[in-house]
Amino acid sequence: MTEAVEHSVPLSSRRVTGSGLAMVAATLIALVSLIPLGFIVMVAAGSGWDETVRLVFRPKVGELLLNTLWLELITLPLSIVLGVTLAWLTERTDLRGAGLWAGLMVAPLGVPAFVQSYAWSSAFPSFHGLAGAVAIALISYFPFVYLPVAAQLRRLDPALEDNAASLGLRPLAVFMRVVLPQLRLSICAGALLVGLHLLGEYGLFVLMRYDTFATAIVDQFQSVYDGPAANLLGGVLVLCCVVLLGGEAVLRGDRRYARIGSGSARRAVPAPLGHWLVPSLLLLTAVAAVALGVTFVTLGRWLWFGGAAVWKLDQIGAALGQTALYALLAGLVATALAMPMAWIAVRSPGRWQRLLEAGHLYVGALPGIIVALALVAITVRVALPLYQTVATLVVAYALIFLPRALTGLRSSIAQVPVELERAAMNLGRSPVASVWQVTMRLAFPGIAASILMVALGAANELTATLMLAPNGTRTLATKFWALTSELDYAAAAPYAVLLIVVSMPLTLLLRRQSNRAIGQ
């Protein structure tokens, strides 16, 4: 009898229960992801006005602000110009081997910025300060602009450019008045990523001997754990992020630039380079040589000098094993945490869902260093046994890379028609079983990709790992960092090679993702 009653429960109300559970889970996870923000509020509220004034309004902070300002003001325009120019060359001209060049222009993302910095500072020891910092940041981060701009160039409706020409505009004017305005969103998105990386990056700037908030925070942190100075600097850093995010939002505007209607299916006619061919090839070659060549040659040299002695396989193997374990755990945890949100975003979108999603996504804009500071503060004050444990480190990774997991998952779940889930329920599966056996099964490639994307990110994360890892932890990144700090460049080289090997697949994934986003 009970069974009969249970069976008579209409499907719709069961579905509500199912998505209700997911909603509760997503809400809890969104709350967890608010921890770093809560920490900042706590710091601001708890430090007392006088101490805050004393710690924030001092020459050192002013100097850091100026340093940060210079860094952003010089690097951002250069990244935009370089990224857009290279994207146009590889996407819109009759350049031969454009596909290969495009690959080379994304490849610098596969070299962690601190490895890039290590190669340059060991090859040219006098190369440091603002110029060095800008140069290394530029070659490490310009692909963040290049990728979305190239993708957008490919999906622009060529009919618009045809029309502009038939309205009497020269090719350059067509680019400036029609193409460039439509690249605005991609440029803003790319530049925001560059700007946030500039704020959050630690290793690069330490090696270039350029003080930023991130380097100062780690310095402070290493002398006093959970000290008010580091925490307040963290607060200022978050303010900088907020300024950057706000600036981007203002520049981006709320206009819709999507193409209207389906547009023409044709691809744009490639612009003939003519006598610009040689300068263009020179530029591309120079970028590839500077962004990849120097690092690879330097690494090769150190490996040559070091010979077989630097390949301490036991140590390297241990670091590799530990890195793989942590990275995989991070991938699994982040993907599991992102799952309820991804499912809700696809299956029952709404206002509350958008709010929750914003909660999931904002941590991506925070530097890893802030997440680390927050988790240190929380564990030290509330849950000391968790301080400097693998669990805390994995949670930090999961929070830092939560947006990465979410975006990948959402698109792969969106590709599974809801009708299949309903069909499974009509055939007698419970809602949870339907989702698990149908949707998750079909979305599995996307789930695997999401785990991989997070794992690759965690594998070469340096700052949070330095701050949170249990004593004696030796991941590829921290071991590399320890050896580099001892100026043992030769011994660091094998780790650098492994970090690059770990990062390169990410560039392929990113490229595929940006191509798929535009349906190619």
Next chain:
Amino acid sequence: MTLLSLTGVSRTYGEVVALDRVDLSVKVGGLTAVVGASGSGKTTLLRLIAGFEAPDAGRIEMGGTVLAGGSGFVPAHRRGIGLVAQEGALFPHLSAGANIAFGMEGSEQDRRVAELLRAVELDPALAQRMPHELSGGQQQRVALARALARRPRLMLFDEPFSALDAGLRANMREMVKARLGAEGITGILVTHDQQEALSFADQLVVLEDGRIVQAGDPRELYQQPRTERLARFLGDALVVDAAVAGGEAMTALGRVRVGKATAEGRARILLRPEQIRLVPWSEGQPAAEILSASFEGPITVVKFRANGATFTIKCSSAEAPVQGRASIIVLGTGHPVAAA
């Protein structure tokens, strides 16, 4: 007087011949429609005229100036040829007004934008709207105004009405014709819609596999196409076997008048369904045995047999026979067509 002339124009993409030795001339102030199935080369033809691409061979001239051919090539932005593309191709980052003013030079642009909006029968207040805030028909009108703003001598229309629904399409077509006529602008319309081509143009050009199959007055092409294939492409057709003698053709539908010049002997004769009337049966008339009649509102599709052959025509529902026998009356003349 000829405004535009194409002589022996060819264009290939790799192995594919998109246009094969096309000759075409367009009169000043004329309206030409180029019709063809997809892949027939009509868009390529338009792109060559607009100057987005150069022909591999042949010559394009406008008003005595060589636009392409020999060593010369005038790029699109110097040709002064207007273009209204499929779905309008409005710049999504500019308001309707800014779109219209995009190619303008000189002062008083706001006033001219308002004038142009009125000319395309839109409220000048729409100038502030962004393209995605406009309906499909409004977008097309803005695109037309944008092209008109340059006062081009020649305007190209690349299937501009295909995204609109049927009522709006006819309305837009009439508006475009009226505007072009009022401004004395020559127009070339590319479309895959035969009815649109027939009603728009005073010169109809039919493209097939990159070649011009036939060009001329739309009425003439419709009634007297050279081939059966073209006859069917331009509309519903009844092509019947006939024996021609003395200005008449004996067909399964009875006697049909044919042109005086028609050669005697066996022939295939084209009749359009609207030339056939099925009237109440009377002795001595050619007979039709009604097989089925399916009602579709204003018209009824009638299937009938006459002299052993089966035909399907659309009749006015007011007089369509439903069953039994009817007499066949053939209006006008038949026209012989080649089998190919």
